[in-house]
Amino acid sequence: MAELYSRRSFMVGVLSAGLLSSAAGYLLTRREPVTLTLATGTEPTGGGRNLLINLWNNLNPDIRIVPRLVNSTTQDQYAGFTEGGADIYNLDVIHIPRFAAAGRITPIEPRNALSLLGPVRKVCQVDDDSGRLWAVPFNSDVGMLFRRITDKSLPDSEPELRDVLSRERFVGQLDTTGPLTDEAFVINVLEHALAQDPLILDPEGVLSTSLTQWQGALKPLAEALRSGRVLTRTTEAATIQAFEEENLSYMRNWPVWFPGVDRAERAEPGTAAIRLSRLPIGVLGGQSLAIDSDTPHRGAAEEVIRFLTDTPAQKLLATYGFAPTGRDAYFDEQLKEAEPHLGMVRNAIEEARPRPMKPGYLDFSQRFKEHTYAYLHRGEQLTQRFVRDIQEALK
Known part of the structure; x- marks a missing residue:
């Protein structure tokens, strides 16, 4: 048992170092510093999301992410998230249609090679055959x-x-x-x-x-x-x-x-x-990152979201128990050895059903x-x- 969890801790270190290396493509230079507010619920376990945010902030001192924790239920997330305003929202999957219908979020053109699992992509995509997403999946979930x-x-x-x-x-x-x-x-x-x-x-x-x-x-x-x-x-x-x-x-x-x-x-x-x-x-669950329609920092917000949702980030979140959103993370050999249950989780997500995705x-x-x-x-x-x-x- 000790060996199993020592290996998991080792994986967290390896993946964190890998993120620092892969993040070179996200380094941005700005003349004026920008602070992006990320409205999100509390993290259920561990601190994986906070680790990703801290990695970004260390690499990009001129574009900082400041989480705004909203202590609300899933039911009243819409009110809690919109009352205080934000540049980026970490939305529960059921709220994406309501935010989109209200014009609160703007579509994103995904550039990362995420290989999103079918059901995960379906609940986030814009219904116009453009390939754009209302929100980029951050982590998935399934009972x-x-x-x-x-x-x-x-x-x-x-x-x-x-x-x-x-x-x-x-x-x-x-x-x-x-x-x-x-x-x-x-x-x-x-x-x-x-x-x-x-x-x-x-x-x-x-x-x-x-x-x-x-x-x-x-x-x-x-x-x-x-x-x-x-x-x-x-x-x-x-x-x-x-x-x-x-x-x-x-x-x-x-x-x-x-x-x-x-x-x-x-x-x-x-x-x-x-x-x-x-x-x-x-039943499919999960959270996705969306950009506020009125943010004056859309370009910076897009780069932040791509960093937080790219495959290296997915692997790191998986070591904290979160279900990755894309196939690439599930087929990583080191991750499969450290988290052998993930194959079962992927199969469950691919067969999962969404709740009625209506406003x-x-x-x-x-x-x-x-x-x-x-x-x-x-x-x-x-x-x-x-x-x-x-x-x-x-x-």
Whole structure:
């Protein structure tokens, strides 16, 4: 175990040095110093993003990035990001359509050879066949199934989520107490519905409007909740705590948490390893960097974004648990040795489905949560009103 994580630390050092070398092409000379404000949420683990920002600032003292941390939920990110203004926004994937529709961001011509994964590119691209992006993907994300291995000598095949629900104790973000946790609940419910019916949400992010289809897709989850086989938590951290303290076999969470969970669990006497599995179909997440339409420093902002999203930066972020956005990072031999789970993550992202990418997504999310929470936790049946509400929100 010590060797595994020593190798990971070594990789961070190697990739940081490599970034310094590759960054020569980004060195800019200006007569007047520029400060670029980057509006972003807090970083969940480690400091990989901050390391990249510090590397840029050390190399470019005349074009400095100053993060403006917005302590907001996914739901109210639009208000939190726009009220204070910024040159660059680090947007959650669901907010890109709203920022674009409001004219808050301007398209970017990607120059980096990023080899973006298909679903990642699709949710960011401008719909005019120009190849431009509304925002350049910074890191990707997708729901994964964590499982505890107690004996490596026993056969170990990837489990199906529907089988886990029927016979094992499992924990996920399947409860909510308000705006801070609503979106995690929505994502988890969508993933369980997709595990039963892959047509409930198609690869373009179009939801089924068949009430019968939704009733069938969510019935197994409702039954598992009522039987006590599923533990419900509101946050990713609370889910990890339950997984560890209850010694559960399975957990749904994001891959960014894998290094920390794996490191902690390998130290426990009853755990041989933690492994990741794909959900049948995961829901796509991630953040992307977009340029404010009114910034007077567009050229500098573009260069900053290209540095932060280029392949060397992707490799560095991967050592902190973030899922790279492009294929090149996944095929790096050193990175594959240090982070062998990344191949599984790439496969999951390539098969992931986006949430409905509409400017009215947040209204949809709220209505979807209200109906499905009442069904799963209070036993209130889904009715045609559920279908009408989600259709109205996504017009």
